[in-house]
Amino acid sequence: MKVFINKRIPEIGIKMLKDAGLEVTISENPELTQEEWLKYCKDADVILNVGQNKYDKDFFEEFPNIKAIALYSVGFDHVDIDEANQRKIPVGNTPEVLSRATSDVAFLLMQSVARRASYYFQKVKNGDWGEFDPLHELGQELYGKTLGVFGLGRIGFEMAEKCKKAFDMNIIYHNRSHNEEAEKELGAKYVSFEELVSESDVLSIHANFSEEHSEIFNESAFKKMKSNAIFINTARGGFHHQKDLYNALVSEKIWGAGLDVTNPEPIEENDPILKLSNVCVLPHIGSATIEARNGMAKVAAENIIAFYKGEKMPNCANPEVYKE
Ligand SMILES: NC(=O)C1=CN([C@@H]2O[C@H](COP(=O)(O)OP(=O)(O)OC[C@H]3O[C@@H](n4cnc5c(N)ncnc54)[C@H](O)[C@@H]3O)[C@@H](O)[C@H]2O)C=CC1
Numbered sequence: 183m184k185v186f187i188n189k190r191i192p193e194i195g196i197k198m199l200k201d202a203g204l205e206v207t208i209s210e211n212p213e214l215t216q217e218e219w220l221k222y223c224k225d226a227d228v229i230l231n232v233g234q235n236k237y238d239k240d241f242f243e244e245f246p247n248i249k250a251i252a253l254y255s256v257g258f259d260h261v262d263i264d265e266a267n268q269r270k271i272p273v274g275n276t277p278e279v280l281s282r283a284t285s286d287v288a289f290l291l292m293q294s295v296a297r298r299a300s301y302y303f304q305k306v307k308n309g310d311w312g313e314f315d316p317l318h319e320l321g322q323e324l325y326g327k328t329l330g331v332f333g334l335g336r337i338g339f340e341m342a343e344k345c346k347k348a349f350d351m352n353i354i355y356h357n358r359s360h361n362e363e364a365e366k367e368l369g370a371k372y373v374s375f376e377e378l379v380s381e382s383d384v385l386s387i388h389a390n391f392s393e394e395h396s397e398i399f400n401e402s403a404f405k406k407m408k409s410n411a412i413f414i415n416t417a418r419g420g421f422h423h424q425k426d427l428y429n430a431l432v433s434e435k436i437w438g439a440g441l442d443v444t445n446p447e448p449i450e451e452n453d454p455i456l457k458l459s460n461v462c463v464l465p466h467i468g469s470a471t472i473e474a475r476n477g478m479a480k481v482a483a484e485n486i487i488a489f490y491k492g493e494k495m496p497n498c499a500n501p502e503v504y505k506e
């Protein structure tokens with residue numbers, strides 16, 4: 183069975199695939215041309231996909247040879263799951279192994295924004311140390327404040343736990359269903375979307391993205407937020423309306439924002455948000471640790487090997503494909 187990997191991943195995953203007897207082709211060109219992409223996909227049985235390439239009806243029709251997809255991500259919003267289901271194509275993903283790293287980034291962004299770290303870092307890099315000033319660009323402390331989590335699953339739980347332990351924050355959350363573990367262990371309180379938006383001092387998004395909730399954080403939501411609120415998005419940029427967020431930040435309707443994901447992504451070079459002192463933007467590095475990336479390579483390889491052996495993928499975004 184032939185596996186195509188569109189970008190080099192940690193060696194541990196490649197070795198596992200080869201040791202299992204799979205034929206592995208890796209693109210050494212991270213920016214594949216359309217022609218190269220077509221050539222590789224036509225020749226493969228399984229794709230190990232790195233990045234946000236779209237897998238939609240057109241793709242599945244063009245490449246009927248593709249029998250399984252193993253994503254090098256936990257998010258699978260770039261795959262049309264209905265189309266995959268119709269063709270009985272299992273789509274593997276990489277949950278858990280990146281939850282700690284991604285929640286670390288949400289926590290890092292929260293603190294960076296609260297203490298204006300990116301503003302001061304830039305100032306020092308510009309050669310402007312400044313003088314001790316009792317009033318200039320002061321931060322805010324997070325002790326005892328309220329963290330609102332939109333989407334309290336694996337990563338949301340880890341973020342809530344860190345905030346509870348570090349700053350004894352009150353946890354409120356809005357989710358598709360109740361998270362009993364978070365209610366019991368962290369005292370988390372389930373609230374409506376409106377309450378989440380109006381009561382959070384820090385609002386952190388950790389839901390899986392779907393088009394129906396596209397730009398749910400827009401002018402109307404930002405208007406209802408507290409003036410000291412910090413908005414954090416490490417999930418998907420599509421959850422927030424970038425211009426409305428800019429307007430809320432520049433008019434100081436909210437205190438600040440920390441983004442690991444933007445809308446669109448990559449962020450446009452001249453996006454005015456990049457000029458604001460109350461914003462910290464990172465280039466989608468939530469899972470970018472040695473530990474998480476090795477874990478993702480291992481889980482992606484395990485998914486492919488299970489498929490190769492005719493078994494269920496241990497981490498599958500569409501387990502319904504296995505129903506008779
Ligand atoms: N910045 C980065 O590098 C990374 C980003 N991510 C993003 O984080 C997301 C979450 O990952 P996990 O925590 O592992 O997923 P998960 O499935 O464990 O948790 C997501 C939670 O969101 C809830 N949810 C989904 N849609 C919702 C909605 N419209 N309203 C309220 N709740 C909703 C679900 O019920 C679930 O509890 C991924 O889908 C991915 O988009 C994940 C890893 C790295």
Ligand SMILES: O=C(O)C(=O)CO
Nearest residue numbers: 254255256257280469
């Ligand atoms: O896993 C994901 O969904 C990411 O965004 C990158 O790790």
